[in-house]
Amino acid sequence: MIITTERTGDVLVVVSNNPPVNALGHAVRLGLAKAIEEAAADPAVKAVVIRCDGRTFFAGADITEFGKPMQDPQLPEMLEALEASGKPVVAAIHGTALGGGLETALACHYRIAVPSAKMGLPEVKLGILPGAGGTQRLPRVVGAAAALEMIVGGAPIGAKKALDVGLIDRLATEGNLAAEAIAFAQEIADVRPLPRTSEKTAVAEPGVFEAFRAANARKMKGFEAPEACITAIKAAVELPFAEGLEVERGLIKTLVASDQSKAQRHIFFAERAAAKVDGLPADTPLIPVQSVGVIGAGTMGGGIAMNFLSIGIPVTILEMKQEALDRGVATVAKNYANNVKSGRMTQEQADKAVALLKPTLSYDDLGAADLIIEAVFENMDVKKEVFAKLDKVAKAGAILASNTSYLDVDEIAAVTSRPEYVLGMHFFSPANVMKLLEVVRGAKTSDSVLATAMSLAKSIKKIAVVAGVCYGFIGNRMLKPRQDQAGQLILEGAKPSDVDRVFLDFGFPMGPFQLADLAGLDIGWHRDPTRRETVREALCAEGRLGQKSGSGFYDYDEKRQRTPSPVAEKIIAEYAASKGIAQRVISDDEVRERCLYTLVNEGAKVLEEGKAQRASDIDVVWVFGYGWPVYLGGPMKWADQIGLKTVVDGLKRQADRLGPDFTISPLLAAKAEKGETFN
Numbered sequence: 001m002i003i004t005t006e007r008t009g010d011v012l013v014v015v016s017n018n019p020p021v022n023a024l025g026h027a028v029r030l031g032l033a034k035a036i037e038e039a040a041a042d043p044a045v046k047a048v049v050i051r052c053d054g055r056t057f058f059a060g061a062d063i064t065e066f067g068k069p070m071q072d073p074q075l076p077e078m079l080e081a082l083e084a085s086g087k088p089v090v091a092a093i094h095g096t097a098l099g100g101g102l103e104t105a106l107a108c109h110y111r112i113a114v115p116s117a118k119m120g121l122p123e124v125k126l127g128i129l130p131g132a133g134g135t136q137r138l139p140r141v142v143g144a145a146a147a148l149e150m151i152v153g154g155a156p157i158g159a160k161k162a163l164d165v166g167l168i169d170r171l172a173t174e175g176n177l178a179a180e181a182i183a184f185a186q187e188i189a190d191v192r193p194l195p196r197t198s199e200k201t202a203v204a205e206p207g208v209f210e211a212f213r214a215a216n217a218r219k220m221k222g223f224e225a226p227e228a229c230i231t232a233i234k235a236a237v238e239l240p241f242a243e244g245l246e247v248e249r250g251l252i253k254t255l256v257a258s259d260q261s262k263a264q265r266h267i268f269f270a271e272r273a274a275a276k277v278d279g280l281p282a283d284t285p286l287i288p289v290q291s292v293g294v295i296g297a298g299t300m301g302g303g304i305a306m307n308f309l310s311i312g313i314p315v316t317i318l319e320m321k322q323e324a325l326d327r328g329v330a331t332v333a334k335n336y337a338n339n340v341k342s343g344r345m346t347q348e349q350a351d352k353a354v355a356l357l358k359p360t361l362s363y364d365d366l367g368a369a370d371l372i373i374e375a376v377f378e379n380m381d382v383k384k385e386v387f388a389k390l391d392k393v394a395k396a397g398a399i400l401a402s403n404t405s406y407l408d409v410d411e412i413a414a415v416t417s418r419p420e421y422v423l424g425m426h427f428f429s430p431a432n433v434m435k436l437l438e439v440v441r442g443a444k445t446s447d448s449v450l451a452t453a454m455s456l457a458k459s460i461k462k463i464a465v466v467a468g469v470c471y472g473f474i475g476n477r478m479l480k481p482r483q484d485q486a487g488q489l490i491l492e493g494a495k496p497s498d499v500d501r502v503f504l505d506f507g508f509p510m511g512p513f514q515l516a517d518l519a520g521l522d523i524g525w526h527r528d529p530t531r532r533e534t535v536r537e538a539l540c541a542e543g544r545l546g547q548k549s550g551s552g553f554y555d556y557d558e559k560r561q562r563t564p565s566p567v568a569e570k571i572i573a574e575y576a577a578s579k580g581i582a583q584r585v586i587s588d589d590e591v592r593e594r595c596l597y598t599l600v601n602e603g604a605k606v607l608e609e610g611k612a613q614r615a616s617d618i619d620v621v622w623v624f625g626y627g628w629p630v631y632l633g634g635p636m637k638w639a640d641q642i643g644l645k646t647v648v649d650g651l652k653r654q655a656d657r658l659g660p661d662f663t664i665s666p667l668l669a670a671k672a673e674k675g676e677t678f679n
């Protein structure tokens with residue numbers, strides 16, 4: 001039985017038990033509808049409590065039912081019946097009341113929650129809006145401004161804040177929710193009229209919608225759902241409840257069927273699928289990790305260390321020279337100070353984290369660490385030297401990880417006497433912020449070591465994806481053809497700003513040349529201005545090193561605002577002429593096809609070689625590591641949506657321009673031929 005009812009005095013307690021998250025699937029909706037009828041029919045019942053067993057109150061509609069014919073009762077109708085109940089209903093909230101879960105609570109007459117509970121309407125993240133009255137009820141309870149934050153922002157709020165804004169009526173004692181909810185129900189059993197949310201008025205300050213749009217324009221750019229959310233909240237303010245519901249219904253119908261929402265729902269499940277390693281038994285023993293060593297105190301090493309410090313794991317950080325070590329430690333301290341300033345953590349939390357960092361110049365100090373992550377210069381000889389040293393000092397059973405972003409993890413492992421303990425943990429910069437972690441499984445990496453890395457990733461709030469050993473793993477390997485083509489396109493006549501514009505219009509936060517200028521064109525430059533073997537070298541030779549020197553592919557003003565640079569364009573044209581490359585007018589379509597279809601093609605190769613477990617893992621890498629717009633679902637989902645035949649046709653059209661080594665992935669070609677998709 002998913003929904004059960006029990007009586008405590010004159011209170012009917014309705015309990016849901018639908019693990020793992022009490023999603024409001026068909027059986028739950030049906031059970032709740034029957035319970036409401038039961039309460040109405042039984043004269044001995046004076047009030048009702050709805051609560052959930054397990055780890056959480058209803059975490060929303062069952063997303064797996066989306067896109068299929070929905071069985072009655074539908075959630076909106078069930079909630080209307082709930083709110084219309086002649087007997088008061090109390091929602092007793094623990095865990096996360098999200099989406100349809102919070103909408104259920106809003107349809108109840110009273111809400112009580114434990115202090116650790118969180119409440120939110122995250123539907124916008126799935127490309128939809130709250131479609132069971134949430135856009136109409138929440139503004140009536142908390143006002144338009146707070147509703148905009150919660151519905152368009154999608155982030156949940158804690159129970160204490162919920163009490164402050166009037167979303168809940170009272171706080172319960174942690175661990176005593178069931179009893180206190182019943183006591184609350186008994187207390188209000190005879191209070192009339194019943195406080196029905198739909199009968200309240202939604203308060204809106206003048207200009208609140210315009211101000212919200214202006215403040216959030218950047219975050220909302222490209223997404224369809226946020227504007228629909230705003231329209232629905234406006235309807236809550238301007239229209240009677242029933243008419244507002246009609247507006248909400250119309251909007252959710254369109255959004256659920258949209259490509260954007262399908263893509264965002266795909267990413268929701270893809271993120272969870274990525275955590276699962278095929279063939280790895282669920283009971284694989286984990287290696288306890290209570291201390292970490294990090295080699296290299298640069299930007300990367302410091303960022304990696306912060307992940308562990310922030311969850312209370314001590315880190316020993318190693319550098320070659322005192323000065324570099326001091327600089328690295330100071331940067332970590334500064335980053336924590338910034339976190340305090342921005343309100344992301346308290347001073348006490350920051351102090352605790354910084355105190356767990358132990359700087360050292362000696363490899364011997366890494367001997368006790370359970371996990372050691374190397375983040376030194378990206379060079380095979382240097383990495384091998386580090387791992388040979390580690391093999392000598394690390395204790396038996398310690399995990400040895402390389403943060404390499406390209407190199408052969410098996411070759412690195414081979415210099416140790418324990419390759420089964422070696423794997424790649426490829427963090428993305430800034431490593432304390434970026435969500436993605438590529439976990440690179442070497443040929444000999446043991447199951448326990450892999451499972452431990454995946455579990456640890458979850459603890460440090462990363463989204464981990466397993467990759468096989470190949471040059472650049474999943475992400476950087478697919479980035480390469482994109483970068484190569486972008487570089488080639490500007491030689492053939494496209495302006496850097498035109499190429500970047502195509503990327504920005506597509507939904508990327510930055511184009512490849514903006515990114516190059518930001519990172520610095522002199523990374524890896526030999527510093528000899530007479531040697532001009534690439535466009536970057538030609539630009540560096542003219543002192544154009546990127547943003548930091550005020551010029552690169554673009555010119556920059558003192559506020560670092562960029563403008564297309566005729567000087568850079570001339571340098572590029574001269575370089576192209578020196579290589580005998582004729583310049584011509586290049587269309588946006590050609591830019592898209594050459595840069596993005598080749599990227600998808602490389603993704604297909606990653607998949608056919610088994611370097612990624614599943615297409616959706618590739619999508620996760622690109623959404624969380626490379627700024628692929630989530631509403632386009634990652635490159636493989638995007639290719640599925642535009643049609644694999646479209647991709648193959650585009651690649652064939654461009655084939656002559658893609659270089660002598662270019663080949664179409666057989667997997668991509670076969671799937672296109674059969675009309676199949678990757679996901």
Ligand code: 3H9
Nearest residue numbers: 021023059060061062063064098099100122130131132272
């Ligand atoms: C909605 O409500 C629409 C309505 O407004 C309108 C209707 C008309 N459905 O995340 P976890 C699965 S839209 C189905 O690893 P955690 C999840 O896939 C919904 N399945 O746990 C995973 O399965 P598996 C609005 C769901 O503790 C398992 O549960 N609500 C759903 O890290 C465990 O999940 C949301 O968007 C679902 N709604 O986090 C909330 N939710 O084990 C979405 C989870 O097979 N959910 N699953 O991989 C979450 O944010 C997190 O799951 C939560 C728990 C915070 C609840």
